[in-house]
Amino acid sequence: MHRRGLRNRKGGAVTINGLATMLKNPFYIGLMQILKTGQTFKGNHEPLISTALFEKAQAVLAGKRVDRAAKQVCYHDDC
Numbered sequence: 001m002h003r004r005g006l007r008n009r010k011g012g013a014v015t016i017n018g019l020a021t022m023l024k025n026p027f028y029i030g031l032m033q034i035l036k037t038g039q040t041f042k043g044n045h046e047p048l049i050s051t052a053l054f055e056k057a058q059a060v061l062a063g064k065r066v067d068r069a070a071k072q073v074c075y076h077d078d079c
Contacts, residue, residue, distance in 0.1 A: 020061060029054045 002013040014022075026033050026040060030047035033040045 023057050023061060026054070 001019075006014050008014050008018055027043070027045075028048045029051050030043050030045060031040050032043040
């Protein structure tokens, strides 16, 4: 993606976490979110993607989550 021009704020390559953050941003469906309060408002801007596409992306992201506690391997008897 870096070769295609996708950059982070500092001009470097976008990380997987950075991409996930972008995909979770409701700005793209015409909403503004205040992170400190969790409030969401309808923005004055046109949505860049449909709500259906945004929800599809959220479902895909939710399916990619890994339960870190379940993935932990214990090699001792006292775990």
